[in-house]
Each structure stands twice: as structure tokens, then as C-alpha cells.
Amino acid sequence: MTAELEAGPAVVVRPATAAAAGRTRGLLMALPPMVLIAFFIGFPVVLAFGFSLGFTGGLNRTIALIGQNVHTAHGIVPTLSAYAEMFTNARFLGDLVVTVVVTVVSTTIVIALAVGIGLYLKFSGGLIGKVLSALAVVPLFIPVVIASWAILGFYSANGFLRSVAAQFGVDFPIWSYTLVTVVIGSVWTSLPFATLLVSSGLQAVPQAMIDAARDAGASFWRVVASVVVPMAGVPIIIATTFTAIGILGSFTVPYFTGPNSPNMLGVDMSNYFSAFNQPQQAVVIAFIVFAIASGIAAVYVWANFRSAKESGAV
Structure with missing residues (x-):
């Protein structure tokens, strides 16, 4: 009886908590390649898509200055002029x-x-x-x-x-x-x-x-x-x-x-x-x-x- 009191109450791990912890560990293990893909592929794709819609500021500013026949959006409103030019x-x-x-x-x-x-x-x-x-x-x-x-x-x-x-x-x-x-x-x-x-x-x-x-x-x-x-x-x-x-x-x-x-x-x-x-x-x-x-x-x-x-x- 004394040994049981000294050991303290048993810790009960709920199944839902264990499942959540497992999902968290899995997410953390998959996070590094996901971050690399997002940084080296996803972000440049988003940047390039914005450039095709005429957003020539920020990181697109240099290539917009060097390139010829660049169509620029007016403010935050995108333009499809580059697409229209290609399809004509x-x-x-x-x-x-x-x-x-x-x-x-x-x-x-x-x-x-x-x-x-x-x-x-x-x-x-x-x-x-x-x-x-x-x-x-x-x-x-x-x-x-x-x-x-x-x-x-x-x-x-x-x-x-x-x-x-x-x-x-x-x-x-x-x-x-x-x-x-x-x-x-x-x-x-x-x-x-x-x-x-x-x-x-x-x-x-x-x-x-x-x-x-x-x-x-x-x-x-x-x-x-x-x-x-x-x-x-x-x-x-x-x-x-x-x-x-x-x-x-x-x-x-x-x-x-x-x-x-x-x-x-x-x-x-x-x-x-x-x-x-x-x-x-x-x-x-x-x-x-x-x-x-x-x-x-x-x-x-x-x-x-x-x-x-x-x-x-x-």
C-alpha cells in the first residue's frame, strides 16, 4: 500500500490524444521537404504567375526592367494583356x-x-x-x-x-x-x-x-x-x-x-x-x-x- 502511494497516480493516455500526437509527429517529419518545395518551387511559381498578370514590382522589378514588351498591371488589378498578345x-x-x-x-x-x-x-x-x-x-x-x-x-x-x-x-x-x-x-x-x-x-x-x-x-x-x-x-x-x-x-x-x-x-x-x-x-x-x-x-x-x-x- 505504501509503495503504491509513493508511486503516485497512473498516467492515462487517451486514444484521441495519442492520435493527435502521432499526427503532429508525422507533420513535423514531413515539414522539411514541404518547406523546401514551397520555397524553391511554390514561391517562384506564384511570383512568375504574378509577373504574367502584370505585377512587375518587388522581386519582379529587375526582370521587368530588363525585358522588352512587358505589360504592367494598374495597381492591384491584374492584366491579361500578355495572354491576349500571345493568343493573337x-x-x-x-x-x-x-x-x-x-x-x-x-x-x-x-x-x-x-x-x-x-x-x-x-x-x-x-x-x-x-x-x-x-x-x-x-x-x-x-x-x-x-x-x-x-x-x-x-x-x-x-x-x-x-x-x-x-x-x-x-x-x-x-x-x-x-x-x-x-x-x-x-x-x-x-x-x-x-x-x-x-x-x-x-x-x-x-x-x-x-x-x-x-x-x-x-x-x-x-x-x-x-x-x-x-x-x-x-x-x-x-x-x-x-x-x-x-x-x-x-x-x-x-x-x-x-x-x-x-x-x-x-x-x-x-x-x-x-x-x-x-x-x-x-x-x-x-x-x-x-x-x-x-x-x-x-x-x-x-x-x-x-x-x-x-x-x-x-
Whole structure:
């Protein structure tokens, strides 16, 4: 009895208090990277967005003084003059259309190749399947700059294809410095990741579902269209969104292999900022690309939410 009195009353930890303490500790552990992201990424993004709306004071004052054709807001009222200027610029509109077309065409080719390779691995495999999967991921280990120069030389006026075609009296077209090489380079650089993601999704389709469809009399293409692709739909959608966003904002491939005009918006941003000395217009282009990418990212978020819902996590 004396020992119990000396020990004092026991401390009771309430579950709600323990949960709150755990959340606080988790927040403190995640706070350093969040602060770094907010300071080095979030704050400059907000600053740049204000500059695109004409707020040229404060930290934007220096670049506004150096840059040309800067639109300034009146007091605290933002101005959309820079955006209006770009959307009435025939050069920019042409480059915007080119960017969207190249992104759609390149993404379609990448996903078609990735699905084709994944289906072959799923249904056939063997040596050919292993060779295809290995060749598909080779670009992952080759720097984009080197690949761009190789593609440029391969399709140039004295490149490999024209040299071989000339032996048979065929005048093969020159594709270097055209949008064709931009599409080829975009497919080359985007195919490895898409192949890995799509192939893993197709491999996860239960074989029992395929066998059941075959037992019901479904043909190969019916099995693919009604069973395999729908069940691997989420990985395919995720691969599509990642590929589209990567191509949409690409710079190296269109810069090295594409024409001077029209070209993609990634190159346009660099030209407006450095060559034309119009930083505000470059920021406007960046936010236009960001808006398009956000629309694509919304599909990615939906696909992730659907995947989590199907797995029972939501």
C-alpha cells in the first residue's frame, strides 16, 4: 500500500490524444521537404504567375526592367494583356497547334507500340518477346542529347536511310529538321517507360479470366478487347498521361531535331526568354503549357482514384 502511494497516480493516455500526437509527429517529419518545395518551387511559381498578370514590382522589378514588351498591371488589378498578345500571335498559335498535334500523334504511337509489345509478352513470350522488351527499354540508357543527334544524322540528306535507298535508285525523303524527326525522337525517348508500365499492367491480368473467355468461344481479338485491355485500363491510362505530359513539355528533342518554325512550345519558351528578351511572354507560354498538362494530369488523378477504389483503399 505504501509503495503504491509513493508511486503516485497512473498516467492515462487517451486514444484521441495519442492520435493527435502521432499526427503532429508525422507533420513535423514531413515539414522539411514541404518547406523546401514551397520555397524553391511554390514561391517562384506564384511570383512568375504574378509577373504574367502584370505585377512587375518587388522581386519582379529587375526582370521587368530588363525585358522588352512587358505589360504592367494598374495597381492591384491584374492584366491579361500578355495572354491576349500571345493568343493573337499567329506564330504562337501555329506552335500551339504543332505542340498538340505532335503530342497526340507521338503518344498514340508510343501507347500502341507498348500495348503491342505487352500483348506479345502476355500471349506468346519466348525469345522474340524478350528481344522486343529488351529493345524497347534500350533508349532508357541512352542520353536524350545523343539520341537526338543520332536521329538527326540518321534521317539527314546524307544519312543512312537515303544512302541505302540511293543504292536502289530511290530518292528517300529528308526528315531531319522536320516535325517527323520530332515525332520519331519523342517516341524513342518515351517508349521505355510506357512499355514497362503497360507490360506490367497486362501481365497482372489473371490468366483464369482469359481462359474463361476462350472457353466461352471468344476469339483472340475479342479476348484482348473485352478482357485484357479493360482490366489493364488503369495502367494504360497512367502510361498515356505520363507520356503525353512528357512530350508536351519536351525541349531537347524538338530543339535539336525540329525546324525553326513551327516548333513546339518548349523551344518557344527558350526563344522568347533568351533570343527575343521577352520574359513575360515566356512565362505566359509556360503557364499555358501548365494548363494543358493539368488537364492531362486530371485524367491521371482519376485513374489513380479509380484504381484505389477498385482495390478497396477508398
